[in-house]
Amino acid sequence: MILTGSEIARQVGLGRIEIDPFHEDQVNPNSYDFRLGFELLVYQDLELDARLPNKVDTITIGESGFTMAPDRVYLGSTVERMGSDHYVPIIRGKSSLGRLGLFVNMTADLIDIGSHNNWTLQFHAVQPLVVYPGMRIGQVTFWVPEGEIELYDGKYQGATGPRSSESFRDFEAQA
């Protein structure tokens, strides 16, 4: 079951959903609109390797905006720190941005229950697109789980800004 907007607001009030800062006017019928932070990470090399650490540069998005190019991955983060120990969050872009060809996640829209962060957004623009800091960039929905809850304790926990992939750690663990 998916929570309604009023239930999301109620659960935030009860401390069972964390959205900080929280603004009533960003509540939708079944989701909450989150905003784009001012930093983006971009990989230094064009060619990436899942087994290696891939170095990144940090870009600050100025008030005049930043143009995302179609051939690059950009990692941003939500302005809000968000998470829940009781519901499973799933993130989406806003349809207004989908209509401009922007993906806010590639492949992984599901957030672990118990993951509390400024969530990393995985951007891909189909056509060049100018984005601005603080703009509404996506929405989060919350879903009721079934079964005993065990909380996330993974490698991205507590992130305060965009975090690049640490997939190389999986290979270290296997070695």
Place this chain on the structure above:
Amino acid sequence: MILTRSAIAKAVEAGEITITPFDAGRLNPNSYNYSLGEEIRFTTQKTLDAKANAPWLTTGIPDEGYLLRPGRLYLATTAEVIGSTTFVTSLIGRSSMGRLGLFVQVTADLGHQGAIHRWTLELTVVQPLRVYAGMRLGQVSFWRTSGTVTAYGGAYGDAMAPMPALPTSLT
């Protein structure tokens, strides 16, 4: 409702969810991490036709990995046989792979209830990306349904290799 880690483990034990091979260490709080299989398929035909089969080539992934290139679609499979007649399976990537610009499915993350097979992955990348056979690529979640179940009897139901689109499924 989406199953938690312990609910997935219980359902696997009860035979309500198939994940073969199963490793409890790959359970996340609300999903299970699957691995990339050993084969990749691609076509050199530039324009794909929804009504006609393209010639798909098959290659193994060597130890030094396989470089996926932007602007091309690759088909692969999960290493595991995954599915359920009791729950709906949703298949996506891991955030660690999304952060590298990898899509593991193009638009269709919803599996059919009753389809138990090696899931075909639709891989496409934003920047060139080297991937490895057996690496943890994505995650599957399982969802409780409401209503009478009609088991999947579709064309891809028992696939064990990467399956290109069947034009007949679109008529």
